[in-house]
Amino acid sequence: MLKNFFTNPKIIIFLISLIFLNNLTTSSYSENWYTSSGNYHSTKYSIIDQINNKNVQNLKNIWTYENGFQPSKNEFFYNNQATPVFTGKNLIVTSLDKFLISLDPENGTERWRTKIDSPGPIARRGITFYDENIFVPTTDGVHVINEKNGKHNHDFGVNGIIGVKEKIISLVPPIINKNKIFIIYKSFITSHELPSGKLIWKKKLNGARVWSGVSFDETENTIIFVTSNLVDLLGDTNIENDYSNSLVLLDALSGKTKCKFKDTIHDHWDLDMVGNPIVKKSDNNTVVYGFSKTGNTFVVDVKTCELLNKDSINRLNVDSNSPIEGQTYSDYQIKVKNPFNLMEIGYGSKSYLDYIKNDKENLEYVKHRVRNSKFGSGYIPLSFDYDVIMLGLHGGPEWPGGTYDILNNQIIVPTNHYPWIIRSYYGCCVRDEISRTKRKTQEFLTSLKEIKGKIIYNNKCKSCHGKNKNGLYMSEIKGDKYIPSLNGISRLNKFASLKDSKSFNYSHKYSSKIKINNYELEDLRRYFINRDNYLYENKLLDKRADWQLLLDKYGNFASVPPYGKITSFSTITGKKKWQIPFGVKKLSETSRVEGDINFGGLLSTKGNITFATGTSDQKIYGYDSLTGKTLWEYKMKFAGSSPPMTYYYQGNQYIIVNSSGGKYYGYNNSNYGDKIYSFILK
Ligand code: HEC
Structure with missing residues (x-):
């Protein structure tokens, strides 16, 4: 009889559902999303499993919220990158016109909104909730706002603001532990007493910046960034x-450095380490994972400071001979093999040219575009005589970092894979010692006034290369337009293109139909040589470098897709578990490729689902955490712009995502806004 009871299928289902029901009580889901990365370990993982890989296709948009503010596109900060937090009672969100807003978690209606009066952006990459207060990082410290009424809590700091007097921005959420707060400013970190706000210590970072994330381990009392x-x-x-x-x-007690681990040495390429470090707790140790745009990951024991994956770190010998005076390059860099390396930073032009070989026009265009460049491997020293092409400046991993799926012992990370061209050049006569420079330039320009070359320049070149000859280097927000600076050019390789009209025409094949004969070019050369002699001798040139996207003839990334991926690696073996192209990129009206630029991020849950957003297709995806298979997708009005979050409220698990558009070229740049989407099972 008893045997029958346990083998009867109906009874089994009943028993299983009992276990499930028990799981669904609010108490077992009481863990709140109290800081934008979920918790101080930055796992972006939730134990709430009402939504799972069996029912996720029933996920429906239940409400959307618009905060009512769309910034102008010219503003640098024009998408919302602050993942909301959940306090147990309220969903706290932010707007780009500096409001902190409390929403009813069930229907998204506003309960209060408070303008945070601070000169710079507020809560750029998130906020933290602690004991009835919301801590909002700004340019003038952390504002402490009471959850109940949305007012500054004057029990804290000075008028509810804690921080130092310097107007330096804090981009990432602060950490509150017992009676202390740690504020992570862009260029230093401070610790203050709570509630007084009295400064305990200040740690300077000597020029390095913290812009993408911070974590905290309470057992070892360690701040990790x-x-x-x-x-x-x-x-x-x-x-x-x-x-x-x-x-x-x-x-955290003293602000003293326990240890630090360096990825790129003498970085001249912008290969920051990025994202929140992820803290993994187990019975025998506490380990932190730190990610780099290079694809390397460090694994460090938080207690002993031992680098646990040091045996899988290979030394790469690289060229350290810099053609640019005063620049230091290392003769080696590192490549981490385990955990699975997330990124190849060398630009494989051969495979790309092969990829487009059937499109002769595009092939010609890209070959022309890369003609003055060096590429193939990472870490090529910069030069005024050639440009350097590589992948990885937008990640590998970027600021959203990854998620630690505790249930399945895996870390899942989104990455970007498209090429950059780093151009070094001389700028003239606008920066540094402006008055002296202006005067000298003036003298020099009068002395050269009669020279024929200058007249030719003004008639035939100035419209593009500019009055100061500084050219144009379009930013990655707008596109890839490039007109070189012609300052100092007579001593550089590029001067060869003024050798004769054939060379001139070739270099201007895609930009100018201007007719110029060899006599005119001779005058121009003489003019440039004279002018440059003066500029070099009087030290009027300043060294500059810009990175630009490398795009093909149609404005698509000039590399083999996928341009974005999601990779899972095991936290036990470090090996890759699965890797998928992330999102879909539209190349033209008729063609699409899998794997897109992405700047959103991930959330993993105990329901075996990994939610992901931030691609130009404006979707939020639900992937099976075990396989990476797409189980659910939803197209929003704007691209997702920060990692999704989740909470449990009045019987439902909610998935929340900021949808405010992508900031960079590759997104539909006119398509950005102020929405937050909410989903539940229906
Ligand atoms: C319509 C715009 C335009 C005009 C007019 C123009 N240029 Fe350029 N020039 C460009 C662009 C764009 C490039 C970069 C082409 C590339 O590398 O894809 C360029 C490249 C160059 C280069 C570098 C060539 C190389 O191989 O890297 C030199 C030198 C130069 N221009 C000189 C001149 C001079 C001198 C004139 C006037 C006689 C002139 N340009 C007129 C747009 C222009």
């Missing part, structure tokens, strides 16, 4: 006590 590069591509990377491109562990 990653840093940017040191310079604007060119500049002095040779400094003492360098924190750049590193995973850093700080003792």
